[in-house]
Amino acid sequence: MFNHNKRLQYTVRVDECNPALANLMLEQFGGPQGELAAAMRYFTQALAEEDPGRKDMLLDIATEELSHLEVIGSIVAMLNRGAKGRLAEGIDEQAEAFRALQGAGNDSHVTQVLYGGGPALINSGGQLWNAGYIDSIGEPTADLRSNIAAEARAKIVYERLINVTADPGVRDALTFLMTREISHQKSFEKALYSMDRSFPPGKLPGDPRFADVYVNTSRGEGDTTGPWCEGTGFSEVIVPDENALPVDGGDGHAEVGLSAAEKKAVKAFGTRLASDPSADPITGADLGSQPPPK
Amino acid sequence: MFNHNKRLQYTVRVDECNPALANLMLEQFGGPQGELAAAMRYFTQALAEEDPGRKDMLLDIATEELSHLEVIGSIVAMLNRGAKGRLAEGIDEQAEAFRALQGAGNDSHVTQVLYGGGPALINSGGQLWNAGYIDSIGEPTADLRSNIAAEARAKIVYERLINVTADPGVRDALTFLMTREISHQKSFEKALYSMDRSFPPGKLPGDPRFADVYVNTSRGEGDTTGPWCEGTGFSEVIVPDENALPVDGGDGHAEVGLSAAEKKAVKAFGTRLASDPSADPITGADLGSQPPPK
Amino acid sequence: MFNHNKRLQYTVRVDECNPALANLMLEQFGGPQGELAAAMRYFTQALAEEDPGRKDMLLDIATEELSHLEVIGSIVAMLNRGAKGRLAEGIDEQAEAFRALQGAGNDSHVTQVLYGGGPALINSGGQLWNAGYIDSIGEPTADLRSNIAAEARAKIVYERLINVTADPGVRDALTFLMTREISHQKSFEKALYSMDRSFPPGKLPGDPRFADVYVNTSRGEGDTTGPWCEGTGFSEVIVPDENALPVDGGDGHAEVGLSAAEKKAVKAFGTRLASDPSADPITGADLGSQPPPK
Amino acid sequence: MFNHNKRLQYTVRVDECNPALANLMLEQFGGPQGELAAAMRYFTQALAEEDPGRKDMLLDIATEELSHLEVIGSIVAMLNRGAKGRLAEGIDEQAEAFRALQGAGNDSHVTQVLYGGGPALINSGGQLWNAGYIDSIGEPTADLRSNIAAEARAKIVYERLINVTADPGVRDALTFLMTREISHQKSFEKALYSMDRSFPPGKLPGDPRFADVYVNTSRGEGDTTGPWCEGTGFSEVIVPDENALPVDGGDGHAEVGLSAAEKKAVKAFGTRLASDPSADPITGADLGSQPPPK
Amino acid sequence: MFNHNKRLQYTVRVDECNPALANLMLEQFGGPQGELAAAMRYFTQALAEEDPGRKDMLLDIATEELSHLEVIGSIVAMLNRGAKGRLAEGIDEQAEAFRALQGAGNDSHVTQVLYGGGPALINSGGQLWNAGYIDSIGEPTADLRSNIAAEARAKIVYERLINVTADPGVRDALTFLMTREISHQKSFEKALYSMDRSFPPGKLPGDPRFADVYVNTSRGEGDTTGPWCEGTGFSEVIVPDENALPVDGGDGHAEVGLSAAEKKAVKAFGTRLASDPSADPITGADLGSQPPPK
């Protein structure tokens, strides 16, 4: 059973009202990578979990995510607090109120007019939260991997929100929330590799004729190799024949003109995230193919 | 650009029509873990990928998933073929046709009446496919983890379908499809760990005050520890105080009477998937915290 | 503005309660080809229509579809009336009530438990109606074609429902509703071809280099030709080279065993709907490429 | 912030596994009148509430609804526990497993195959939970009425579930949950009428010309009167006929001021797409009513 | 059956085209509190209603809501009329057209590009209308409360739209529509209390051990009492023990800096809607617990 204490898990101090920023924050309140999705992902898993250790962990983290939902929702409520009052009380002349609503930016008009400035279970674009965001399937070898991925995604969305938030109190709370996703990912990683063989997931083995095959279905300029098709565990590469030309007679490439700053940013992005085609790394699948070390 | 060959990637031989089985198969045609979700997950990532190796891999696998969508959709079409003809041509007397429709089982009435027996982009319960199933966010350190998890989930759903399918030709094709998910998971694992540090995902570091903390928010009987809260990388466990009783005066446990066979099955399930609380395993996060070995 | 008369547009006499049949009928109440979708498709078009004749037609037909929504909804209410009373008043012992609910078939349990036996805006599989079913885009040359197609689809779903309905009163009302869809399709056809050139739709002409080209992207056994690629108006057929084998070494066909009756039904279906590859028919595009005859 | 105790708020003792009953229970787990919708309705209101008393009440009840979500979810998990184990471990021969899955009834196949028997945020028909179920709008005079109505609906759905549940332990827990909805409704009623004038809701008064008018738009046999049209507060009953007038006394047209450029564009749009009412064109229906010309 | 008269129920005179305002208006066309949701809520209830008086009332009001749907949809069409013509006819140079589309504000680009400026069944943020907005469950003691709440919410959204609309003709029509919601709420209130005991809703009584209990699950600073937990009808308050601190060492409050005007508006909002913790009001539950006075 749940209890609640009116103190937040993390103190929220917002400099000034900003409905457009409030709306961006909804991404982690009612968005696909947000806190409700996280809490419900772990909570639904916990209810059917047979392993007492994982069940406890899932309940711990689900409960914490509910507290995070409260933190991010409180940020939204604070950022909208002034605008909410003005609109509800009809303080401003209509044309001015309309300009304020439009000028706030993005979809904050929805949050104001439809939800009265309260936090709503929508993402920053107004899309209603739906349970299709939750991918629990009741098999721990899959669910733990889903949780690891979900924490990674949530971390990234918080990082992006931090990158566009100037308000120091909001940045501070967002940094806390982002950090907790890192910690949760670590816990789920530990739990995954604490199982005796988590790979392949489930119980049925694969058909050995097809388990090590990489099917090269995309051909043409840009065809590359790497550990994902030629590394350990891949015994055969099937290459379908294919040969086609763009109908316009051009080279079929996609290009865009970039400013110098954009070029630099794109290059940094590419460099930071470059894969090493000559590596043949040990992977989570390797770890999951054997019992955990003591 | 795409090309198509009318041969399937895997030959489909169905023993006899079976609309109820057809409907179960929709789970992997238009369900959340199905082939359209897989194809679109990798395809959307590929379009914005900067790394040429990963881009090629994503296109290879996305294209193969489209071929799998065709295989599973062809299974659905074959299993419904007879029922489709009878209903469209009004072969049967109405009361008999109604009984056939109801007797087929599960939601196959929807597939017959609304979609005429063709494969529809719904899951086996009639839920329309929606893009909320796709969790691409354009950051490879997160997206590759999402892909690993998605392949693990898809493998499990195929395994469950195999466990309830008696038709040998369908089982054969499902085994092929299941096996390919294993292979794809391996490729994504290789790609993830080929990057120079994939953990923490993204660029911003976490706040060191909170990154190693485990918050023990769920208390009471059943509280356990394990590597996810006390293993390497966890320096502190915060334990909120909490003390509550069920309002009915009972012990607050959830229980169910199980038959002997059920007990055995549940025990086997629990044993197979038990976590080892004394382990302190190396994890994907550990792997991702350092450059890949050559 | 709307007015309402408590008489239905068509009298509904139901022989006996049948919750499973009730549920099938929901397909045309809250399903994608159902009467709400029809009414709202035409109503939304009418509100922005500039042509007074089409506006009147759209309002006439939208209003009639609302009356059809009432007819089909009344059928649902009648078929559920007995079950509704028994469940609401708790007449039956629980185990018996559970059996009755399950035994009714398909998803009628949802209609009983969640909606109390009233007609709900869901399809026969419980999928909530959504406005994505409506494809009005505010351009008459496209919208009229959408309306023609929608009437054709609705006609077919009514035909399928008639084929599985033994109750003569319900069949009678369904036949009325099905017939009106034929009539509406005729009206929309007349309206489409009363415009001065409805093809190509919209105002911008196509690029002549690509408007007459047929791109043959699917190759292999089964490749055919017909008026859709070689008829009047197609000056060039582009054929990408492609040559691939199934990975299993089979022939890549999809097959199913059919009973004699099924074979006959499938053959009838195929024959009735066979296309004539040697035809070069005049089409709606041809009609729409010139002014209407007086 | 939230805390959790592993004891449930109400003890759950289930006699035996029953996947079909499990599925019915999902109605109150992931259905529109279920506990997640309740918890999130009150929680989102609480975050933006200015009145400290109501804020506390909303948090109290939101938290209790989360505990109810846990109770109903635990019932689902227990009822599915045996079936989950058998399917995951592949205990049964496939044809038998298929029969068990189909024989369980309603949509329990989805819960087994897709969710592995765990509680999923879907209703009993497989419809994904979505935030459109939540009607919080941030204005207490409306939100409290929404809460009163929501508790009344939830009470009814529990009553219907009790009426079809023979398992005494499940009935007992359902009775507890149903009773709490009664209690919550009472609290929201008290809170509503503790405000200084909650009617009309909001701040703007209505236009006195129209606030007491009842518009009798549905006529014919069955036309009745009652306090809702003739009681205190209703001063006038308007009865439109076929020549009805707008209630404002105007001409009932919709008009807009257009700039010269806009007038020209609208005129061009209208002219380009005008229908010719004197035409009697050949249509696609005519073409389709005969065999294609060779 | 329905009939239609081409005059609107209320005359609409729009000063000038304004696509951004048009888009806001969609909130009451295709939004959750809008006129389609209202019409369909009452219409679906009417079809299964056994009481002739309520059935007539539900049909009267459902029909009037359809007329309101037409009024608000006509406002949208008028506000978009100029932009629609310009875009369809390609009047403007592209860069100018792009600026006009973006400059219009909020999501009006969707309405222009996708729907051609016609009224679409989406809310002001582009979210498709779905039947999850409708909460009819076929039990009058619940449905009438749902209707009362729905009218209260719709009244508030109209009030907010009025507060941001400068166009006098649009304001005038919105005021009419808002007023009718007040009138409808009164009718539903009369109908609810005309029943012989509407509380508790349904037929099954609650368990007396839990019906009068208030569970105080949210503790800490801010804990209050009021009639909702200590008033008439509440005999016991259960208080779980709980004691937690924010992890950051702060006080766990949520705060925001407010401008003087914002402070004043928030204070006015709070004061207007303050609850009186010392009151013990008679409530709708009390009214519903006894037969109606004659």
Added chain:
Amino acid sequence: MFNHNKRLQYTVRVDECNPALANLMLEQFGGPQGELAAAMRYFTQALAEEDPGRKDMLLDIATEELSHLEVIGSIVAMLNRGAKGRLAEGIDEQAEAFRALQGAGNDSHVTQVLYGGGPALINSGGQLWNAGYIDSIGEPTADLRSNIAAEARAKIVYERLINVTADPGVRDALTFLMTREISHQKSFEKALYSMDRSFPPGKLPGDPRFADVYVNTSRGEGDTTGPWCEGTGFSEVIVPDENALPVDGGDGHAEVGLSAAEKKAVKAFGTRLASDPSADPITGADLGSQPPPK
């Protein structure tokens, strides 16, 4: 089976990054008239098609639409490429990054923050793609009409996008894509009229009493005639008035045969919930119109 070549079907050259334009382009990537909807519409039809010619055509066009999905997705990726890099790498000071995000226009903030600038399967307003956009029903006489209409709608949306796009490379690619829709419409027209009688769609004939009737339900100023109500094929125009009769000549009631037990249950249901038309009860609106009693 599908193959892929890394060259696009049409070369994409984008002048400069423009996230707001990128977002508009999503309309044809993940919108209802976009390329995924097109590809899946034809692909699902092809899998169940019995006619070899149409099957080939459907596969050809489905495959080409996938190549179009790649072209439009590549345009989105190129237009977002610079912004993606800047945000991911945290290049800009936060306040500046926030301004850039807001200033980009429309919903591009969602695409940046949630999807990292990659092409997402949403429309330009952030609405998730869902399979309700696909209207395949497995009957060629209906499906071909649906395809014709879908191509017409897609052509129009491309035309509108062209009208607001100044970038010449993007305009060029859009013109190619628009043109192909014209060509596809022609193919589907040819296929429709190559069948031996495609009207009325399906197999069952209509009831001759109602097939030629036009029902004039919308009256008053603006009532017109045209070929859609008086042309060839329309023999009668029914004009209902306020005392309208059902078209079948019956009494317009809905009735159902009830068993004795059902009659009793329905009567009990009606009696329990009867409203008292002679009451004039005090209501919640009355309570809410005054301050609470102490």
